[in-house]
Amino acid sequence: MTWASIDLNADLGEGFGRWRLTDDEQLLSVVTSANVACGFHAGDASTMRRVCALAAERGVRIGAQVSYRDLAGFGRRSMDVPADxxxxxxAYQIGALEVFAKAAGARVAYVKPHGxxxxxxxxxxxxxxxxxxxxxxxxxRLPLLGLPGSQLHRIAGKAGLPVVTEAFADRAYTAAGTLVPRREQGAVITDPAAVVDRSVSMARFGVVTSQCGRSVAVRARSLCLHGDTPGAVELARExxxxxxxxxxxxxAFA
Structure with a gap:
């Protein structure tokens, strides 16, 4: 499936205290949805408040990027957390971000897991x-942003939650349509021209070339551009x- 329009999302607010990773202000002039870190992998109260205010001012949709409680590992370490x-x-992370979204005259419009x-x-x-x-x-009953065909989307659909399919412009795909783990070589696409070409292919034709050279269907309604990629702002503009x-x-997706 291809779309006449596509949402561009980026992970924002990924700083803590005096440390900042993403150029939130510049990226918010390009993207249509902002996945805001909610304090568990990055982000703090001041950062969440600032990013929500900037996003609301520019008409960018605010999403809660929820994570395992893993500041030291940036949320990229799998953890066996009890389900309850x-x-x-x-819920805690969504609620924290909602305070700042409402203060900015907006709301949390969707949820996306991180890392x-x-x-x-x-x-x-x-x-x-x-x-x-x-x-x-x-x-x-917030929409959940995630990979097509995931258990998350299957279970969300059964619960009556909207789901939004997502693709990644700068991540390598397996032949099964999943992301190549970051620990593997070539998992992140660093060539700007390749990222741009892949974005167009996914948005217009619904396909991407996997790491092994096979074409894979992606059916994405939203395209993620990682804010921590070197040169992320210029790449997003391109x-x-x-x-x-x-x-x-x-x-932004409807």
Whole structure:
């Protein structure tokens, strides 16, 4: 499936205290959805407040990027968290961000897992159920952003939650349509021209070339551009300009 329009999302607010990783202000002039770190893998109260205010000012949709409690590992270490504990922590993160979104005159519009949790809920039914339970516990039937065909989307759909399919412009894919683990060589695409070309291919034709050279269907409604990639702002601008030049409308998902 291809789309006449596509959402561009980026992971933002990934700093803590005096440390900042992403150029939030510049990226918010390009993307249409902001996955805001909620304090468990990155982010703190001041950062969440600042990013929500900037996003609301620019009409960018605010999403809660929920994670395992793993500041030291940036949320990229898989953890065996009991399901009831994980559900509570997901709800906690959504609730924290909602305070700052409301203060900015906006709201949390969707949820996206981060890092190891994102990859875990592709296959792990128990952890996927816990994330869904956390969203329901937070009190809003928020859309869940994730990989097509994931356990997260299957379970969310059964619970009546909207799901939004996502693809990654700068990550390598396996032949099965999953992301190549970051620990493997070539997992992150660093060539800007390749990232731009892959973005157009996914948005216009719904396919991407896997690491082994096979074409893989991606069916994405939203395209992720990682904010911590070197040169992320300029790359995001190039992706958006090329998409619009190819006749693809860049807008937040409905």
């Amino acid at each position: 504990e994980l559900a509570a922590e997901v 190891a949790l994102y990859n875990r809920v592709v296959r792990d039914e128990e952890q996927a159920q816990a994330v869904v339970d956390g969203v329901l516990l937070a009190g809003d 992706v958006r300009a090329r998409l619009e030049g190819e006749g693809v409308r860049v807008e």
